[in-house]
Amino acid sequence: MSTALNPQATLAAPMDSERFAAICRALSHPARVRIVDHLRTMQQCICGQIVEVLPLAQSTVSQHLKILKASGLVKGTIEGPRTCYCLDGGVLAQFKDMVKRL
Amino acid sequence: MSTALNPQATLAAPMDSERFAAICRALSHPARVRIVDHLRTMQQCICGQIVEVLPLAQSTVSQHLKILKASGLVKGTIEGPRTCYCLDGGVLAQFKDMVKRL
């Protein structure tokens, strides 16, 4: 089997259903989708800005951010008293790639 | 609207986070991802064939199929005593499109 000749069937690692499902799970809540969307258009932002935009308590938003961070889609860097969140382009690209294969 | 000229920015409907999340939710379980994957490679198949492939009880697989059907990703047509399942290309395409925009 010439693996090189049939990119379609080969490299394409038999999609890790666990990982894919985990990312989908992170995106399985409207609030989290909106957060990702917001992060995409804003480039980056802090928790408080998201709280302003969503009809949810600060603690709830923080929870959602934690879930997104755990999935790898979002990463947060501490900046003084606040945390700056942004999308992880690499993980997002991975996800898009997996979806393409669906 | 020159949607063709600027696909990047397309106001293209401010992605319905509810709908997108709903589809992600359907894909948020490894078993369901595997079912979709199986359906993709098999083109179509019946519940029993999926049960053979997954380490789950028939009732559980049926439940997962019901969830996938509810999301629109999968459609099932009754064929005598059995039901033939297959992916809904349209919904799948919609989903891929939404992901592209992420």
Next chain:
DNA sequence: ATCGTTTATCGTCGATCAACGATTTGATCT
């Protein structure tokens, strides 16, 4: 009409989720 096959539904149970208010942690600024 009864049997066998295939799928859907029911009922249950433990586990996880979503949301909130309250509290704690961490860092900056007086």
Next chain:
DNA sequence: AGATCAAATCGTTGATCGACGATAAACGAT
């Protein structure tokens, strides 16, 4: 040190999920 602000964590509550066995429903075949 003390005050202040942002963010994370805790603890609780009701709701939903995931899995299963058991049962029902639908259909074709004998």
